[in-house]
Amino acid sequence: MKICIVSQTFAPQAEGGAEISARAGAIELAKTHDVTVLALGKVGDPLVPPGETRLAGNVRVVRLPWKNSYLPGHLKPSVNFARRAAWHLRTAFGALCVEGLAEFFKRENFNLIYAQNSSYMQPAIFQAAEDAGIPICLHLRDYALLCPKTSMFRREDNCVTPCFDCSLINRRLRLRGNGITVIAVSHFVKQRFIENGVLAEADWHVMHNKNTPLQSFDTSAIGRTTPMERMFTFGYLGALAKEKGVPDLIKAFKALPAGSNARLVLAGRGRPGEEDRIKRLGSVANVEFRGFVTPQEIYRIADAVVVPSLWHEPQSRILVEAGVYGVPVIGSTRGGTPEIIEAGKTGWCYDPEQPGALAGLLAKAVSIGPERWWQRRDELFPGIASFDGTAEQSGYYDKLEKILMTAATGSAV
Incomplete structure (x- = not known):
């Protein structure tokens, strides 16, 4: 043809x-x-x-x-x-x-x-x-x-x-x-x-x-069963933009109880001016901006990837990539996101209009801790082990x- x-x-x-x-x-x-x-x-x-x-x-x-x-x-x-x-x-x-x-x-x-x-x-x-x-x-x-x-x-x-x-x-x-x-x-x-x-x-x-x-994935990063750091690491991949929910993610992270053993690593760029505003908002301890990096750099270190979109994102590739790498996703209920997370049981969803919903899930993950998070991953997220994410x-x-x-x-x- x-x-x-x-x-x-x-x-x-x-x-x-x-x-x-x-x-x-x-x-x-x-x-x-x-x-x-x-x-x-x-x-x-x-x-x-x-x-x-x-x-x-x-x-x-x-x-x-x-x-x-x-x-x-x-x-x-x-x-x-x-x-x-x-x-x-x-x-x-x-x-x-x-x-x-x-x-x-x-x-x-x-x-x-x-x-x-x-x-x-x-x-x-x-x-x-x-x-x-x-x-x-x-x-x-x-x-x-x-x-x-x-x-x-x-x-x-x-x-x-x-x-x-x-x-x-x-x-x-x-x-x-x-x-x-x-x-x-x-x-x-x-x-x-x-x-x-x-x-x-x-x-x-x-x-x-x-x-x-499968050949397009970093196969050495697939199948991780232990945390990379003693500190619980939340990862974000994508544009540094309001519609992507990045300011809400930073505010939710900053709302974690004092002394929480956690960090937030954000990878991506934003529009002139907007990126600067977001970086000022995230100018606190344990929030790190890495700029444009390969996705594998985040999947290798993240205990959970967050997709906090406010717009109805049609279907982010991150939802699939994270599942292949075995990393749970915390995502909003906007657009096509629940179709992957909830149907595949590969993470947690929250309503971005519900005050404190995202902060509550971040706190729940941190309370489990990175060691027990990975020990209990297949119990908490029973769809990850059998997730059919590659072509x-x-x-x-x-x-x-x-x-x-x-x-x-x-x-x-």
């Missing part, structure tokens, strides 16, 4: 969870299919100019010209509201040429368009695929087709429906979804789209982010291939 994987940002650009998943999927599918990754490039950009390249795994990458002031991605420039609004309007109404895209699809004669991370390339992808007569499978890892910010989080609260300006920009994407195959990373994401009348008539599937092969254990790519083949041919494999 000839597959076009659409990922607006792609290696060697900076990667978040969506980009990592797109790259892993491209490498795996290229083992048995003819795969081309379609991404965005910008004239004059030394890292990702328009054109064709080959990356590891013999993955062919074609970058189309992006006709806007800057590329989408994690390293967007700091611009004022007017420029940001102009960028979104340009993106919505012509930063990608539909005719050129349709011509590319027809020339390549793809069997399927597998749109992994493509919100800023819409609706051009939908229009071009329809013009070329090629079926689409859409993999939803965020709320970008509902919210240009992708998070549906605004003014320190979650949006149930798109706010007025988001609805204006995204009105062009109000698709019923008839004839489109959709994969969501959690049941929560699926429900949020259907509740808002977007892709309600699509052929829906849910696949949690269990797509990383091999979960059968992720076998399931994905069946969905993609059905999407391409219209019949079950």
Whole structure:
């Protein structure tokens, strides 16, 4: 099968969870299919100019010209509201040429368009695929087709429906979804789209982010049965941002009883200004900021990893990675988080709106102590020992291939 994987940002650009998943999927599918990754490039950009390249795994990458002031991605420039609004309007109404895209699809004669991370390339992808007569499978890892910010989080609260300006920009994407195959990373994401009348008539599937092969994990860190330190270590991985719940985590840690034998290690970066505010909040004993490090550095030392999100995080990869490494997770009940923690019995969940809930769980863990925590891990968290978090254990790519083949041919494999 000839597959076009659409990922607006792609290696060697900076990667978040969506980009990592797109790259892993491209490498795996290229083992048995003819795969081309379609991404965005910008004239004059030394890292990702328009054109064709080959990356590891013999993955062919074609970058189309992006006709806007800057590329989408994690390293967007700091611009004022007017420029940001102009960028979104340009993106919505012509930063990608539909005719050129349709011509590319027809020339390549793809069997399927597998749109992994493509919100800023819409609706051009939908229009071009329809013009070329090629079926689409859409993999939803965020709320970008509902919210240009992708998070549906605004003014320190979650949006149930798109706010007025988001609805204006995204009105062009109000698709019923008839004839489109959709994969969501959690049941929560699926429900949020259907509740808002977007892709309600699509052929829906849910696949949690269990797509990383075992060889990509640090196998020497798997199977730990003892603490690395005498002090109970809480770990955090991710952006230093309010919507991620980092200030709440620091406040909960600071609320531990005096003399608690615990420390908090945070790995990640934040937006200018916001990171400084968070670091000032965490400028106390036993709170450590490590900046950008490999996830394994935290999994190796953490007795528990905390995912304190305030926004409805679709399904953090940390929930899966921690389970593979055998580290329990303390996570909020937002978004798709409970689907992994509670269903898999790999940690504890708490309601972030309940005062003291997170602080109570941190105190409970510290009271157990690192030695007894690991001795009792399988008693406290009975799902960790059998957690099916790798691609091999979960059968992720076998399931994905069946969905993609059905999407391409219209019949079950």
